[in-house]
Amino acid sequence: MPLDRFTWIAKFAWLACVLSLLSCQSHGVKIIDKTQQTLHFEDGTEIIVIKRVFPEYPPVLRKAKIQGKVLIRTTVLLDGTTSNISVYKSSNNQLDEYAVQAVSKWLFRYQDPTSTKPKTIILPLTFSIDN
Template sequence: MTRLFSVTALAALLLASAPGAQAQQKLKYPKATPVDIYDAVEKPAEPIGGVQAYADYLGDKLTYPTAALQAGIEGTVETTFVVEKTGYTSNWTVTKSVSPECDAEALRLVKAGPRWKPAQHKGGVVRQRVTVPITFKMPLGAGGPAPATGTDAPPVTNGTTNAAGLQVVTPETPAQPVGGTEAFFEWVQKNQKYPALARQRKIQGKVMMEFTIEKDGSLANIKPVKRLGSGLDEEAIRLIKASPKWEPARYQGQPVRQKMVLPILFQL
């Protein structure tokens, strides 16, 4: 994720000496009233821990809404809120909408986010309005190898070449579940068995699963790449193994193997 905020240098305090004065005095900036909210300041507000830590928080805690996944909705929600003088946030709003479900998830993230270091302006701590974009992108879609790499060539992801020097291409037609994405997620919801331990501990979220769609549409090399524990990882593996076949990816009209990363959502 690119940096969301730019940080400028603090303005230096000016010292003035009146002719003939025996001591220097600091010039005082006029204080902002409590209701003032600044858009541009000398030292902008910054998440405690830094911008990268905040980006990591957003990426780790974001839960793709099931309805948006089923509908194939992607996009960037722009949220705006005020960083108060205490470092807490308030006045959360969506200034650029993607869908009601994605908008609600974006607001949930910024409301639950960590405290900030408040902005400083003209020698004092002030309230600042900030904008944070939150991107929802379907994790379905990675490149597959060109047919010339051979029938036993391993699947690879987007780029130019992989570690073995094999050509990497983006399929003309990506792999997808038979019947479409919506049918696949409906199948997952219908067949999902929430583990008792995870339910008891009130654990929910997404297990990110990686697997390969073979040329015949079968799924192989199934493994979790982001775990939740308490039996949820094992249930996600079971669901992928038991799922119906997929339509394989195609390149120049021929089926090719394709690696996928897919979230399995668990919600109480």
């Protein structure tokens, strides 16, 4: 079954996101995957994911088969909440608001309670009609 034009565009957009992630990693920003529970940083800092909130997938967008991936950049504050939440890359800007809302509810815990510097991470969120 040949891929339609939208599928090719979505795949190209995701490839662009992956390439930008590689650049991001070289600047000390940690990227989390959907199964990772603990983030390990080069300076020895460890952050544990306490609460993961998946984005609401609006029925109108699902019905229209609008899919995509949104990369959210956020700072994990020392109290475990998120701050400075922004869209780093997006394959479909109609999904951005829902991704930001979800990440604002995530909670983390620093393994070392004496940590003094908040860390910046990238969270990839996927909107797929198959999920």
